[in-house]
Amino acid sequence: MSAAERKTMLLTTPFHSRVEQNCELNDWGAWQGYTTPNSYFDVELEYFAIRSTAGVLDLSPMNKYRISGPDAEAFLNRLVTRDVSKIGVNRVGYAVWCNDAGELMDDGTIFHLAENDYRLCSYMRADEWLEWNALGFDVTINNESDDIAALAIQGPVSCTILTLIGCEGLNELKPFGIARFDFEGVEMMVSRTGFTGDLGYEVWIDPSKAEALWDQLFGKGRDYLIKPIGSHALHMARIEAGFLQAKVDFVPAEIAVRPGRTRTPLEIGLDWQVDFNKPLFNGRAALLKQKEEGLRYRFVLLDVEGNKPAEHSFILKNGKQIGIVTSAAWCPTVKSNLAFAQVEMPHGAVGDEFVAEIYYQRELQWTRLMAPCKVIDGPLFNPSRKRQTPAPAH
């Protein structure tokens, strides 16, 4: 195989040697062109590491764009729907962005690294869209996805373990804060962020130190029952926490093929992300118009009776289909049956009751279950340790 041919194969992350050693089930998946584990040893136990001890996810394949220059803030404010000026230096903010029609393109996080210096992490690749939007702005945009190694360390003892590897005083870091520490002579950036709804951190470091970081974490973390986790366990945690996922809970506008399949932020429960006080951002006019004329859909969280996840279910009101489920799971920590749904307006106010038409298969036979469900005003999983500063020890 030629070098050019080899380049088209799945890549491995800077942590691969360690990941491979721990991937006892040999259960690999692909994420942004990298091979990463779906599970390491037991999906259930990996999920519970996030909720009871600490789970470590190799985050390296995440799309990362460095945005810097005098117009960096102005550029981002034009790009995303929220007010970026409110994200202080050494703070992180969740953000979503739209096309001019107000259709949701993607969501991600903006790290304010220094004055005029930001990192945007996105689910979708955004090289082209960022380049187009940069026209007229004095900014430099650099795709640094392959240049930074990253791990998410999530769970009740995550702060304790990171403190042991040298993150002195980390417990004082507030949610969405950024702190920097020395790790074997290079800078290790730690943000109190994650995709699990739990106390947790993300660690960003030069790839040359990736293996050493892993070894330190698992060496010092062993007595605290640290465990590696794969994408399946993360999936369980993010549903329980009520977090949306692009391509699952909405179709990114850029890749939507069929008419009517996109949603605006207002229709997907992200109205709190849209700041109409900003004079101009992509999609503002369209979103304002929709706000005035009325929404087509509403995003809701449903508490579903019984224990069968309402995956891919239709949502019915008086026997008529008024919505669909995009994500659903039995939530192991809160012991509830949660579903994310998009319902037609005017349905979906908190307390509204519907029926989920659930199909499940046992020994080849499909069973249809009509499960009553109710709109709730937030995810049931909402532990205080997620918000507490100083962060608790366990």
Add this chain to the structure above:
Amino acid sequence: MNKYDAIVIGAGHNGLTNAAYLAKAGLKVAVLERNPHIGGATVSRELYEGWYYSNCSYVSSLLRPEITRDLELPRHGLQVVPFGGGATFMQNGDHFGNYSDYARKYREISRHSKRDANAYERYKADTSRQTRLIRPFLLKTPPDPTSLKLRDLKDLVEFAKPFINMDEEGLLDTIKFWTTSVGDYLNEYFETDVIKAQHAGSGIIGTALGVYSPGTAYVLLHHYMGDVDGNVGAWGFARGGMGAIANALSKSLQSFGGEIICDANVDRIIVKGGRTKGVSLKNGDEYFADIVVSNLDPKRTLLDITDERDLPKDVVQKAKNFKIRGSSGKLNIALDGLPMFDGLDPKNPLMAGDLHFSDSLERMERAYDDWKAGTWSKDPYLDMMIPSLTDPTMAPPGKHMMSVFVQYAPPKVEGREWTDEDKDGFEKSVIDQISKYSPNFRDLILHCETRTPREIEAEVGLTEGNIFQGELTFDQLLFNRPFPGYAQYRMPIKGMYMCSSGTHPGGGVMAAPGANAAREILCDLKRPNTVPGSYADD
């Protein structure tokens, strides 16, 4: 002032559950607890600084998810974390790893016997079939087969349906399963001693029977029918120890306005004109209520705190003859580090599961022989766990808490009461056994709490220290639990009920008896039912 709608005696998990559902229905409820702390056998205590012991019950699986969700126990602080698999260490230095991942388990059984690895698939399907029969009835009141009431007839038909739907072979298998011994049952599937021994443990735990005693196959089912998040048969730890379950239940109860009164040792149920009127305490205090629910075992309820003269004679006789035999003890050990076992990497997830040292049915039966002879087993069957490998709050970092369930331990030693020397001997037989397989174990021991049936009975109030509040044999199950004619939670005195593990569906931290009894009480009071129905079980 001391007047309530209902009084529940005993703040174990069933008493708290029962009270929570009564309070949820709007009743003014008080739970009276003899000890200064709640929980009964569902308790965590810090007996050595920094280490938390689940002193009695130590794992959770049977706790009904319908109840956990309905009473919002997670919001009240309960988190159940599953553990993966377990292992049996063998005398020849090898081990059998009971991996939870099916492919790994298959390869592990194959390492011992390829034929057994294949037979395991048949075993799994057959036991799953039996599990499916019983699971839908856990949150139901057992129908009375002698009753002609419409409700009983309807329930009987429902109960009989799956049996009627079975083919002849299935029916024969079922009858056999419910009556045979776990040893004989396993012999029909497996040829390898250690694999039989690994699976036989669940057939004898908490039971004063041996692996070859008829009826023990059902006990196996009792340990298989629970689940953690729908994984039937899976077991888990309550984060912070089993006391977390009682604590969450008590918070739920209090959220509905229920009261818990500790240090309240009930002496007598007050009966006037054939009706309960309340209870009197040993200290002379009285509490009044028209409904009195006992969470004590059937013997204590009917022979200790009820005046025999208030009861029909047949009930007194049945209570006297109720089988509730002490068969087990427990060691809770604070360890200075992780014990090493030959052939098992300390990082193997099996270390966080249930560990055993009995590698043949023969050894297990010999352990039972000691019990029959009136002494503790010299080569006991251990169900050993290290919960601090799953839950970092049980012991300081790098240190460990070990829970060792021990079988067999008789209620009396050669016919006399246990002495402290007996207790030391019992402890020694356990520690000696573990030390044979773990060279560093003995040196790691910082503190050890040893509980023989004597201590369990004295502290928790379980007659003879029987962990299930009565044997789980067919003569004491379903409409026979605690005894025929009284299986629907009502006692012969009007206003008096039982909600303990001595009633259907029996022992283990299930909370189903407490909930089922609440449903019957609310029905008698013509109040709306607050107890949830079962999840569809497939």
